[in-house]
Amino acid sequence: DQQVKQNSPSLSVQEGRISILNCDYTNSMFDYFLWYKKYPAEGPTFLISISSIKDKNEDGRFTVFLNKSAKHLSLHIVPSQPGDSAVYFCAVSMNYGGSQGNLIFGKGTKLSVKP
């Protein structure tokens, strides 16, 4: 059973508008949450992260929100640009036992930003 779910396989947004990508997780023990961006035939690039002690983290146009009670995180991109078109992966980990640092990934959401 999937521990990390990105329920929207794709999202299309107009340039300049806000893109909102969503991610749900099942285990309340997860305490570190990341977003990666991936272009075809390339490795994922780290975008932004948040730890469980926060509910918001901003980096330029990118903001990640964490709702621990709902086990939900989201990535907001404002304003969206055509170069943001890529697949975005949500990833989670827990600082527990021998698997510290191991990431569990969602299936990704393909974002298309139209000029």
Add this chain to the structure above:
Amino acid sequence: DGGITQSPKYLFRKEGQNVTLSCEQNLNHDAMYWYRQDPGQGLRLIYYSQIVNDFQKGDIAEGYSVSREKKESFPLTVTSAQKNPTAFYLCASSPKNSNQPQHFGDGTRLSIL
């Protein structure tokens, strides 16, 4: 520049053959990881290593083997026991502190002839 180098970019294998994918990092990271990505899927963990000469199985280790003789290197062997080896393979590394993001190489695409 520091980074993770995976080679080759594309690899073809005949059925029944073992093949080894290379992963080298010069980031001085302690931990290294191998993932597999299939179309429309997320990344799934094959093996990981948090220190030289030690490694653990991930979620889908069957049909794969690894070694970690040097801190910089974490090669992955896809054996003939792996029944569906065609995939995009990604190597990553991270510092020992668990709350640090993993950094990825550009991947190797393996195809069966």
